[in-house]
Amino acid sequence: MKDLAREKYALLMAEIEKLEDCISELENENPVDYAQLEKAKAQLADKKSELARISDGCGRPHPMS
Numbered sequence: 001m002k003d004l005a006r007e008k009y010a011l012l013m014a015e016i017e018k019l020e021d022c023i024s025e026l027e028n029e030n031p032v033d034y035a036q037l038e039k040a041k042a043q044l045a046d047k048k049s050e051l052a053r054i055s056d057g058c059g060r061p062h063p064m065s
Helices: 002-028 034-055
Strands: none
Touching: 002 034
């Protein structure tokens, strides 16, 4: 089961990196296609949310101060 979770985690990280690169490219285009840029940002937010969801419970808990 851990291998499956790790694979999904790695896939999400790769997708996030790809979307971040895509957003950077879209922001540097002239003229900027704002519709496509907003779509990519929404996809990035979804992927980051999914990554946070599957990351919950992983690793050690943060110590209470």
